[in-house]
Amino acid sequence: MTDLTTIKGLGPTTIKDLQALGIKNAEDLVTYYPFRYEVIEKSNINNLQDGDKIIIDGFCENNPNVFHFSRKLNKMSFRLNTGERLLNITIFNRAFLKNRIAITTPLTVIGKYDKKHNAITASDLKFGLITKTVINPVYHSSFKLNSKKINKLVSLVLGKINIPDYIPDSLNEKYHFMDKAAAIRAVHYPIDMDKTDLARQKLKYEELFIFMLKMNYLKNNKQINIGLARHVDYAQIDQLIHNLDFQLTQDQLSSIRDIYHDLTSPKRMNRLLQGDVGSGKTIVSFISLYINYLGGYQGALMAPTEILAQQHFNNITKLFPTLNIALLTGKTKAKERRIITTDLASGNIDIIIGTHALISEGVTYKNLGLVITDEQHRFGVNQRGNLKNKGITPDILYMSATPIPRTYALTLYGDMDISSIKTMPQGRKRVKTILKSNKEIKDVLYLMLDEIKKGHQIYVIAPLVEDSEKIDLENVNQLEEKMQKAFGKICNIGTLHGKMKADEKDQIMEKFKNNDIQILISTTVIEVGVDVANATMMVIFDSFRFGLSALHQLRGRVGRNALDSYCILISDRETRRLKVLTETNDGFKVSEEDFLLRGSGDLFGQKQSGDMCFKIADLKQDYNLLLQAKEDSQAFLDSQDYVNKKYEHIRKIVEKSSNLD
Ligand code: ADP
Ligand code: MG
Numbered sequence: 261m262t263d264l265t266t267i268k269g270l271g272p273t274t275i276k277d278l279q280a281l282g283i284k285n286a287e288d289l290v291t292y293y294p295f296r297y298e299v300i301e302k303s304n305i306n307n308l309q310d311g312d313k314i315i316i317d318g319f320c321e322n323n324p325n326v327f328h329f330s331r332k333l334n335k336m337s338f339r340l341n342t343g344e345r346l347l348n349i350t351i352f353n354r355a356f357l358k359n360r361i362a363i364t365t366p367l368t369v370i371g372k373y374d375k376k377h378n379a380i381t382a383s384d385l386k387f388g389l390i391t392k393t394v395i396n397p398v399y400h401s402s403f404k405l406n407s408k409k410i411n412k413l414v415s416l417v418l419g420k421i422n423i424p425d426y427i428p429d430s431l432n433e434k435y436h437f438m439d440k441a442a443a444i445r446a447v448h449y450p451i452d453m454d455k456t457d458l459a460r461q462k463l464k465y466e467e468l469f470i471f472m473l474k475m476n477y478l479k480n481n482k483q484i485n486i487g488l489a490r491h492v493d494y495a496q497i498d499q500l501i502h503n504l505d506f507q508l509t510q511d512q513l514s515s516i517r518d519i520y521h522d523l524t525s526p527k528r529m530n531r532l533l534q535g536d537v538g539s540g541k542t543i544v545s546f547i548s549l550y551i552n553y554l555g556g557y558q559g560a561l562m563a564p565t566e567i568l569a570q571q572h573f574n575n576i577t578k579l580f581p582t583l584n585i586a587l588l589t590g591k592t593k594a595k596e597r598r599i600i601t602t603d604l605a606s607g608n609i610d611i612i613i614g615t616h617a618l619i620s621e622g623v624t625y626k627n628l629g630l631v632i633t634d635e636q637h638r639f640g641v642n643q644r645g646n647l648k649n650k651g652i653t654p655d656i657l658y659m660s661a662t663p664i665p666r667t668y669a670l671t672l673y674g675d676m677d678i679s680s681i682k683t684m685p686q687g688r689k690r691v692k693t694i695l696k697s698n699k700e701i702k703d704v705l706y707l708m709l710d711e712i713k714k715g716h717q718i719y720v721i722a723p724l725v726e727d728s729e730k731i732d733l734e735n736v737n738q739l740e741e742k743m744q745k746a747f748g749k750i751c752n753i754g755t756l757h758g759k760m761k762a763d764e765k766d767q768i769m770e771k772f773k774n775n776d777i778q779i780l781i782s783t784t785v786i787e788v789g790v791d792v793a794n795a796t797m798m799v800i801f802d803s804f805r806f807g808l809s810a811l812h813q814l815r816g817r818v819g820r821n822a823l824d825s826y827c828i829l830i831s832d833r834e835t836r837r838l839k840v841l842t843e844t845n846d847g848f849k850v851s852e853e854d855f856l857l858r859g860s861g862d863l864f865g866q867k868q869s870g871d872m873c874f875k876i877a878d879l880k881q882d883y884n885l886l887l888q889a890k891e892d893s894q895a896f897l898d899s900q901d902y903v904n905k906k907y908e909h910i911r912k913i914v915e916k917s918s919n920l921d
Pocket of ligand 1: 535
């Protein structure tokens with residue numbers, strides 16, 4: 261990388277301004293691409309209105325007049341003969357050009373047209389006539405550095421640094437790509453848009469190629485023979501599966517097969533288990549932990565919330581009563597925590613369930629063989645691989661209920677294998693989703709009453725915990741009052757919100773599970789994972805405040821058995837967007853829609869923010885290019901050219917990225 265300070269003509273202030281745009285070195289600067297182009301055709305002055313932007317050419321009619329207001333401020337004026345008219349041109353702070361402009365000098369003037377005075381206040385002046393369309397690159401700029409300035413700074417750097425091409429020759433030939441340096445020039449200094457488009461295509465492909473190369477490299481590399489080849493008889497797993505109180509779905513079974521295969525092979529597992537909310541990922545994770553246990557290793561399951569960790573702990577201890585299973589969360593008392601950490605280090609604990617506490621300081625394992633992360637999109641990248649372990653590289657399984665549009669799956673999880681649970685367990689009914697306005701609240705209360713009368717339970721979601729001064733939201737307390745008024749005499753109502761202490765939350769949750777509470781009012785703390793089969797109705801106030809995917813997750817809390825279930829979305833706004841949910845129960849469709857409406861940010865939490873920052877490629881537009889790059893990059897990794905280190909510079913940046921975890 262070339263330090264900006266070594267570039268002649270770049271002062272410390274400019275360097276600071278560049279840094280503010282995220283440009284840290286000369287290479288960043290040349291790859292700081294325009295995000296669009298302003299194409300200006302020569303204006304037809306007869307069609308212009310007062311104040312319009314104008315670009316016009318002609319010959320100077322007189323020697324320019326210059327007036328100096330101060331040392332820095334000056335004004336130059338002259339007349340321009342366009343062949344059709346004489347225009348008065350004024351331009352500020354270009355006095356230094358005076359000596360180059362005389363009668364008959366050909367000039368192009370860009371500026372604002374003042375119809376009444378037949379004048380132009382010029383923002384730019386170029387020597388020569390317009391031979392073609394003028395194309396101005398537009399950059400993401402700042403107050404300090406506008407597009408024009410950035411473009412100029414790029415030219416300072418170009419030619420002074422080496423710009424390697426990261427596409428191997430064979431591929432450059434295959435796609436007839438132009439030379440890299442030429443492409444960079446065509447993107448920053450466009451002459452005709454066709455050529456610039458070709459240049460952009462090359463640079464996009466290069467970016468995607470490198471990205472997929474890294475992904476494929478990681479994937480190949482993560483799986484080299486550093487895994488644990490456990491010896492486990494599948495008959496033991498079959499036995500367990502037969503003894504469950506339900507029959508696993510085909511997809512659950514094949515996911516278990518995938519995982520069994522990974523865990524018993526010397527390849528290291530790096531797998532994503534993907535399945536819509538309610539599809540039954542948990543049991544698959546428990547069986548994976550069991551395989552790992554039978555293979556002689558400790559296993560860890562990490563959940564994003566305490567409630568969820570507790571739920572997993574309760575269920576898994578029921579399933580495997582003879583194993584040593586512990587729960588470690590942020591609320592585990594110091595004394596208990598000490599015992600648990602000692603037992604983990606000595607190997608007394610077979611399986612540990614917990615929250616972030618599992619990766620906190622001072623937790624070490626004797627022989628951690630498998631790490632499972634539930635609702636993986638809730639965790640940041642940084643947290644993965646933080647588990648301390650003595651000398652073993654554990655196998656990794658991520659679970660996610662956020663279905664990901666295929667482009668993103670490829671980029672987000674390109675370095676992983678994926679198992680998908682596509683079908684719901686048998687007997688599930690579609691959750692009926694109903695859209696209501698606040699005016700129709702009475703209808704909602706009657707619907708709720710029906711469920712209560714049937715002995716079922718209800719979740720009620722409020723978006724905020726405390727009164728917000730500006731926005732009038734239904735908050736938890738108000739809601740509770742409302743619900744008490746309506747149902748207080750016939751059932752028990754509990755409240756759950758983020759500000760509560762963990763054990764208070766657990767108590768309430770426990771009561772809801774035991775049906776001591778029939779209506780649970782909550783903020784989105786229950787959004788992920790919680791499983792109460794007798795709950796058949798989800799009522800969400802101000803539902804427009806949530807992303808579609810979040811709503812789909814919430815809805816997934818009900819409809820967990822053969823009973824008729826309902827999701828009631830209350831909203832006075834954005835009902836068109838919410839309508840998607842009334843039309844489909846398919847998480848994939850919902851997330852596609854969510855993605856189209858809101859972009860990717862909301863969908864995945866943090867992980868994508870770093871990984872998906874492309875400088876010129878656009879995942880939505882360039883999906884086919886991405887597929888091509890994926891295929892080409894794997895072929896390249898397998899090629900003799902790669903093995904023989906023909907492209908050392910490509911190899912270097914690829915292998916540098918291999919320390920992701
Ligand atoms: P998620 O994939 O959202 O984590 P869970 O694992 O919590 O879903 O499963 C939802 C519910 O479905 C649980 O009550 C679970 O016991 C139940 N379940 C899982 N698999 C099956 C199955 N094959 N048949 C019937 N019920 C199942
Ligand atoms: Mg789950």
